[in-house]
Amino acid sequence: MTQQPAIEITAYDWVPDMARGKVKDMRVRWALNEIGLPYKERLVGGAGGEKSADHLDDQPFGQVPIYKEGDLTLFESGAILLHIGEKDERLLPRDPVARGRAIAWMFAALNSVEPFLQALFLIDLRGEGQPWHGPASGALQPFAENRLQQLSAALGEREWLEDRFTLGDLLMIDVLRTTSKQQFVRAHANLAAYVERGTARPAFRSALAAQMAAFEEREPK
Numbered sequence: 586m587t588q589q590p591a592i593e594i595t596a597y598d599w600v601p602d603m604a605r606g607k608v609k610d611m612r613v614r615w616a617l618n619e620i621g622l623p624y625k626e627r628l629v630g631g632a633g634g635e636k637s638a639d640h641l642d643d644q645p646f647g648q649v650p651i652y653k654e655g656d657l658t659l660f661e662s663g664a665i666l667l668h669i670g671e672k673d674e675r676l677l678p679r680d681p682v683a684r685g686r687a688i689a690w691m692f693a694a695l696n697s698v699e700p701f702l703q704a705l706f707l708i709d710l711r712g713e714g715q716p717w718h719g720p721a722s723g724a725l726q727p728f729a730e731n732r733l734q735q736l737s738a739a740l741g742e743r744e745w746l747e748d749r750f751t752l753g754d755l756l757m758i759d760v761l762r763t764t765s766k767q768q769f770v771r772a773h774a775n776l777a778a779y780v781e782r783g784t785a786r787p788a789f790r791s792a793l794a795a796q797m798a799a800f801e802e803r804e805p806k
């Protein structure tokens with residue numbers, strides 16, 4: 586008899602086309618694949634709509650991903666990745682200096698880069714046809730562009746943000762590859778190449794296939 590994986594991740598059973606392959610359970614799938622840890626999936630409805638009571642019990646904001654392992658239920662992709670990183674030094678170095686740097690890049694992805702790109706996406710989503718759309722977007726864009734300029738300078742000609750791939754790269758690449766403002770990424774050849782390098786990793790490719798498969802099962806071609 587095959588044993589059930591000890592880890593369960595929650596993902597949506599449906600999202601609009603433009604979000605497919607970009608939902609944040611990708612980060613968790615990718616990290617688990619990097620270290621060969623199997624997981625089972627719990628697919629929930631309610632993307633962008635009403636959330637079930639069970640969902641809200643597990644994730645106070647009614648979002649995905651959710652991660653379960655034994656008695657532990659975790660939400661927030663950054664916290665989930667830190668937990669997974671503890672399991673394997675291929676994701677999070679054991680050396681305290683390298684580990685500290687990797688964690689700093691994880692926070693940078695979530696706290697210094699993603700918020701500006703996310704806010705621009707929301708302004709576009711909610712602002713279509715609104716008189717405030719142009720001014721709001723115009724006011725925020727320089728902040729986002731500046732962050733990517735600074736990130737590009739920090740990366741330079743290196744392959745990864747530090748001297749090897751870590752969860753800091755995984756999160757940063759996920760933030761960059763999913764932004765609706767791809768032109769800001771493409772403006773920096775090194776950032777575009779960095780995203781290509783990360784998304785060429787077999788662990789990323791199989792994570793993408795797994796997320797897409799969940800949607801395709803629901804809507805067979």
Ligand SMILES: N[C@@H](CCC(=O)N[C@@H](CS)C(=O)NCC(=O)O)C(=O)O
Nearest residue numbers: 608609633647648649650661662663
């Ligand atoms: N800060 C959260 C954000 C999670 C998030 O934005 N999840 C989106 C999918 S990518 C979601 O569930 N959105 C539906 C909603 O907010 O109702 C994390 O990193 O886990």
